[in-house]
Amino acid sequence: MDLIKDRFKAKADIASAEIKELLKEYGTRKIGEVTLSQVYQGMRGITGLVTETSLLDAQEGIRFRGHTIPELKEKLPTAQNGSEPLPEGLFYLMLMGELPTDEDVAHVTAILQRRSHVPNHVFDAIDALPITTHPMTMYVVGVMALQTESSFTKRYAEGMNKKDYWDAAFDDTLILIARLPRIAAYIYRRKYKNSEHIHPNGMLDWAGNLAHMMGFDDHSFRELMRLYMTIHADHEGGNVSAHTTHLVGSALSDPYLAYAAGMNGLAGPLHGLANQEVIKWIFEMQEELGTDDPTTEQIAAYVQKTLTSGKVVPGYGHAVLRKTDPRFTAQMEFGKKHMPDDKLVNTVWKIYETVPPILQSLGKIKNPWPNVDAHSGALLVHYGLVEYEFYTVLFAVSRALGVLASLIWDRALGFPLERPKSVTTDSVKMWIAGQDEIWEA
Numbered sequence: 019m020d021l022i023k024d025r026f027k028a029k030a031d032i033a034s035a036e037i038k039e040l041l042k043e044y045g046t047r048k049i050g051e052v053t054l055s056q057v058y059q060g061m062r063g064i065t066g067l068v069t070e071t072s073l074l075d076a077q078e079g080i081r082f083r084g085h086t087i088p089e090l091k092e093k094l095p096t097a098q099n100g101s102e103p104l105p106e107g108l109f110y111l112m113l114m115g116e117l118p119t120d121e122d123v124a125h126v127t128a129i130l131q132r133r134s135h136v137p138n139h140v141f142d143a144i145d146a147l148p149i150t151t152h153p154m155t156m157y158v159v160g161v162m163a164l165q166t167e168s169s170f171t172k173r174y175a176e177g178m179n180k181k182d183y184w185d186a187a188f189d190d191t192l193i194l195i196a197r198l199p200r201i202a203a204y205i206y207r208r209k210y211k212n213s214e215h216i217h218p219n220g221m222l223d224w225a226g227n228l229a230h231m232m233g234f235d236d237h238s239f240r241e242l243m244r245l246y247m248t249i250h251a252d253h254e255g256g257n258v259s260a261h262t263t264h265l266v267g268s269a270l271s272d273p274y275l276a277y278a279a280g281m282n283g284l285a286g287p288l289h290g291l292a293n294q295e296v297i298k299w300i301f302e303m304q305e306e307l308g309t310d311d312p313t314t315e316q317i318a319a320y321v322q323k324t325l326t327s328g329k330v331v332p333g334y335g336h337a338v339l340r341k342t343d344p345r346f347t348a349q350m351e352f353g354k355k356h357m358p359d360d361k362l363v364n365t366v367w368k369i370y371e372t373v374p375p376i377l378q379s380l381g382k383i384k385n386p387w388p389n390v391d392a393h394s395g396a397l398l399v400h401y402g403l404v405e406y407e408f409y410t411v412l413f414a415v416s417r418a419l420g421v422l423a424s425l426i427w428d429r430a431l432g433f434p435l436e437r438p439k440s441v442t443t444d445s446v447k448m449w450i451a452g453q454d455e456i457w458e459a
């Protein structure tokens with residue numbers, strides 16, 4: 019671990035000095051204007067955060083340290099007999115800013131293996147919840163129970179120097195990421211498999227082990243988990259889960275507290291929970307139509323019905339993206355390779371043909387194209403993972419890689435408490451009337 023930590027520290031020192039210079043020279047340069055509408059409409063289009071791990075292009079989709087998803091599929095190391103990228107490699111890339119070698123990835127896998135033991139009180143906390151509890155609630159409770167292990171919190175209480183915040187955040191992050199697959203798999207087996215738990219396999223990679231502990235030892239399911247954990251990991255800094263983790267971390271809440279907060283945001287249906295909503299919506303459509311192979315005409319009618327009842331079409335639209343999500347495309351490619359004749363997967367593709375023109379015709383939706391959540395559930399169902407309430411937990415395990423790599427950078431770069439200004443509508447009225455001093459307070 020010291021090897022990767024030392025390398026990180028050297029990079030962070032350089033980045034820190036660069037930012038200081040940058041701000042000295044250009045700190046007063048304006049980067050945009052904010053309209054009143056933006057303030058009322060979820061701050062869309064306002065640049066207000068620095069997140070080093072990835073950057074979203076509205077047309078091209080996500081780039082992790084400059085690399086697109088198709089590039090990652092070519093450049094990141096894979097498992098020995100596999101072809102999908104290993105998420106440990108993406109974590110290394112996001113953290114260090116450079117592509118890992120096979121050796122670097124093996125090193126990260128070994129670090130995570132060594133730290134993967136979950137203390138019993140975490141399982142006890144999960145077991146104390148009724149079995150009907152949503153898996154995301156169980157997951158966040160598990161993460162919160164694990165917070166007892168935070169070295170950031172312990173060291174802060176002992177008077178840790180500011181200069182060491184990054185070091186404690188680094189230690190917490192590696193332990194947390196190492197243990198999340200076990201917590202997720204425990205929840206899955208508790209809720210859906212009669213608490214028949216499966217021990218980790220010390221020979222497997224991080225995502226392969228998650229698949230194994232959940233009870234899926236099929237080679238191509240492990241490959242799916244590697245791809246899934248890679249593509250869901252990060253989506254720059256403004257999305258609800260990343261922003262929340264960053265915000266809560268800015269109060270020097272430790273990585274456990276900050277990540278748990280972020281995952282409560284991921285559990286919302288307009289964000290990560292959309293993956294469960296998509297498959298639920300398709301199952302309900304199949305039931306109503308009495309077929310598991312609906313025509314595009316039948317799908318179009320069902321979409322209209324969804325819109326007429328004042329609901330969103332889950333898996334479609336995006337706050338920033340304006341084209342088909344490359345994470346959707348990566349999953350479509352996986353489907354074409356591994357299950358081209360699967361009826362549900364084919365239905366997802368038919369929905370892709372049908373929905374965008376309908377949403378476009380409404381005239382108000384800025385992006386009629388599918389996002390990542392439109393596809394993921396159908397691939398999981400193919401392998402027998404039909405319990406869709408669990409899907410967002412998988413998303414959460416993956417998202418830890420991005421939001422926690424970012425949190426280490428936040429502490430290494432000494433980012434301050436986040437605290438934007440808010441206003442009341444009365445104060446807006448006063449500002450319109452020309453009495454705007456109140457905003458300069």
Ligand SMILES: CC(=O)SCCNC(=O)CCNC(=O)[C@H](O)C(C)(C)COP(=O)(O)OP(=O)(O)OC[C@H]1O[C@@H](n2cnc3c(N)ncnc32)[C@H](O)[C@@H]1OP(=O)(O)O
Nearest residue numbers: 288289290292330331332333334335336337383384385389
């Ligand atoms: C991992 C992720 O988080 S990806 C996103 C996952 N979420 C979903 O798939 C849920 C469905 N999609 C949506 O609700 C939205 O597209 C969001 C939340 C993702 C983005 O929201 P916004 O940035 O506000 O989108 P946009 O500016 O295009 O919205 C304009 C209008 O179109 C509506 N709209 C947007 N997407 C959809 C949709 N899929 N179905 C129906 N209506 C939609 C909005 O609700 C809004 O309606 P309103 O003016 O009556 O309030």
Ligand SMILES: O=C([O-])CC(=O)C(=O)O
Nearest residue numbers: 252253256257258337389
């Ligand atoms: O970027 C967003 O707002 C939502 C999203 O797709 C993600 O977080 O993966």
